[in-house]
Amino acid sequence: MLIADDLDQLLEVLPHSIRYSLEQHPNCKNLIEIVMDLGRRPEARFPGGPEYLSHRTVSWYDLDYSIKRVGYFSGDNRSGIERTLHRISSIRNRQGSVVGLTCRVGRAVFGTISMIRDLLETEQSILLLGRPGVGKTTAIREIARVLADEMEKRVVIIDTSNEIAGDGDIPHPAIGRARRMQVACPEQQHQVMIEAVENHMPEVIIIDEIGTELESLAARTIAERGVQLVGTAHGNYLDSLVKNPTLSDLVGGIQYVTLGDDEAKRRGTQKSVLERKASPAFQIAIEIHQRDNWVIHEKVHETVDQILQGHQIFVQRRQMDGSIVSITCEESGAEVHSYKKTKNRSAFEPGYTFDTKLPNNIMHDKKSGNTSSPVEEKVNISSKQKYLLIYPYGLNLHELEAVIHMLDLPLALSREVGKADVILALRSNLKLNNKLRQIAKTRRITIYTIHTSTLPQITRALKKMLEINSVAFIRWSEFCLGKTQEQIKALNEAKWAIEKIVIAKKQPVELLSCLADARKIQHDLVKFYNLRARSLGEEPYRRLRIYPN
Structure with a gap:
């Protein structure tokens, strides 16, 4: 993974005392941002936490020194350094004078989207979600380069704050052959989005920070014209976006529907229910929880329907360790997480045993008058x-x-x-x-x-x-006792396949190939579930196929 940050050019706009402290700092390469507030000590923020850079406080002279060396501050109080990805944001007082600066380091990180390369090739619209600073803009910049250079598509970037392609009229090389359209003021972003489709015939449009209802409507209009969209929005989870009235149109929107008496009885619900209003503008949603830990929703319309109906949601988690990408399927959803934390320990949880004295919640035999049933x-x-x-x-x-x-x-x-x-x-x-x-x-x-x-x-x-x-009734810890790591891995795979596919969906499933001793304990587990299984293939690719009843 290659990283280009042009950090020296950012340090040049800082006062000498602050610049010198950062140049001598051992962790300078991991710098996230520098904060300069009038009357306070300057502060540098690193992944491990903030650190003060000087004992003297920031003065008007220090702020003026930096402001004169950066470009013009736009309507959203953002500026930058030409031909770099750094962002300088200002805080103003009531009179409009700048009393604080946030100098954020912009980095072009190549190789960040290898986890989702297969999703880009589907040509479906992709929405990236995550908290500020988690790496959404870095990811979308790399997506633009891959689509334009490696997949040879016509890509247009709507760069409202010049964060994707940098400040100045010449875009940063990190976006490759993609074209960049600048926006005069943030309120005009939705108009520039429509203009890009009408004037420049793009195959892909990339938008950073969709945040207003007009921008959501423009994104839906673009999607209906057959143009692939790649965008970002603030929010940790997809269900929080569904509940956001401003941005819910990105995933289809929600509306109240009144059911008839018979239909309400059939569903077992109230007569007024929430349902998805239309097809989502984005077919794929990605939750970026950490830079190397992403959750994928490959079918947004199905996931939104499950959220609205209160059903259990299973998601795909992709994690990167070096150059290795691991993909796992797991239970998700805010309601599920809170349930796991609060639910009392079940009587059939592995390792749980009843005490000899039963709790008060067990019913008594009233007819006989005995204290135990x-x-x-x-x-x-x-x-x-x-x-x-x-x-x-x-x-x-x-x-x-x-x-x-x-x-x-x-x-x-x-x-x-x-x-x-x-x-x-x-x-x-x-x-x-x-x-x-x-x-x-x-x-x-x-x-x-x-x-x-x-x-x-x-x-x-x-x-x-x-x-x-x-x-x-399986004591899972006892079941795995004395087994090797490979055998435990084979057991977990078989258990997950039986519960989630064979029993839940009534479908046969083939497990991954494994050694004979691991297949034997997989057969034992299948027998416990009263299911059938047989081995297929030749060594060393021999594997188990499990059938439903």
Whole structure:
């Protein structure tokens, strides 16, 4: 990864005392920005934190010295140094005088977008999200160069603050053959975006910092004309953009829809629901959490629909370590993160065991007057046995306990829905209880329903629970005990494939090739799930194929 920063040219505009301190600093190459505020000590900011550069405070003379050596400050109080990527931003008082400067180091980093090279080749519009300073502009500059030089596309950059291609009339070499259109004032950015399409026949338009409703509308207009868009916007997560009324049009916008009675009952929702208004202007969204850690949403329209419906979201995370890119699939979403932090430890979490004394939330057998139900007695006998906690709603509790006791099932009843692992409810009663459905949705608790509270239906539902939640009874730490790192990696791959593809989607899946001992323990795991599998291929590329029931 090559880095060009032209740091010497930025140091030349600083007062001598500040410049000398930075030139002698051992970490000068990692400098992020210099802050000069009137009456305060000058400060340099590094990845590890800020440091003072001098014991003397910044004076009017120091500010005037720097202002005279930079270009004209535009309407957004930004300026730059010609033929460089550095940005100098000013803070003014009520009279319009400059009382503070932020001198930010601009760097052209080549090789930053190798993680998403395949996404650029799809020719779909890409939106980059992230907090200020995380590297969105650096990434979009490199994207412009790759599209123009390596993919030979006609690229036009809308450079409102001259951050992408630098200050001055001649653009910085970091953008390659891409053309740059400057914007006289930030309020005209949306007009220049439309002008670029109408006058210069671009195949790709690149926009930095889309921040107003007019710019969102212009981006949608450009996308509808068949031009590929690459843009950035502030926001850490895609769901925060969906909830932003100014920028939500970038991902399709949202609107309230009133459902009919029958449709609301079928969906199990209220009559007024949020739905996506139109197709997104950007088909791909990328959350830049760190410079080498990006989250990819390859189908924005599907992700937005899942966010609005409150469904579980799975995202693709790409990380770069040197020249190696690793791709993983994981659960995401703000609601999911908060749930993981607050949810009580489940009775079937790996390594969890019941105490010999049950907590108060386990139901008692009121008919017999005993302090423990048949289920509790079984728990007391074997304190190491693990149980699935059920919250019953609208059911005959005596019949439910009778089935559990008769079949000797590893189940227990809970008085509190928040501590339950699953909910078993009578369908007619559940339709009338929106609050219970909302709690289950928020806490990600699965709801099982039956038509009538009869022994056959209760028995069938309980067996189905145990079949689906059988993975809960694995002591994963014990399962991996004595295994090598390669064998544990093979086990985790098989577990993820079974849960997310074979069981969830009812589709067969092929695992990666591995050695015979790793395939053997993968076969053992498949048998635990009551699934079928067979080995395919020849050594050393022999692998497992798992089939749904």
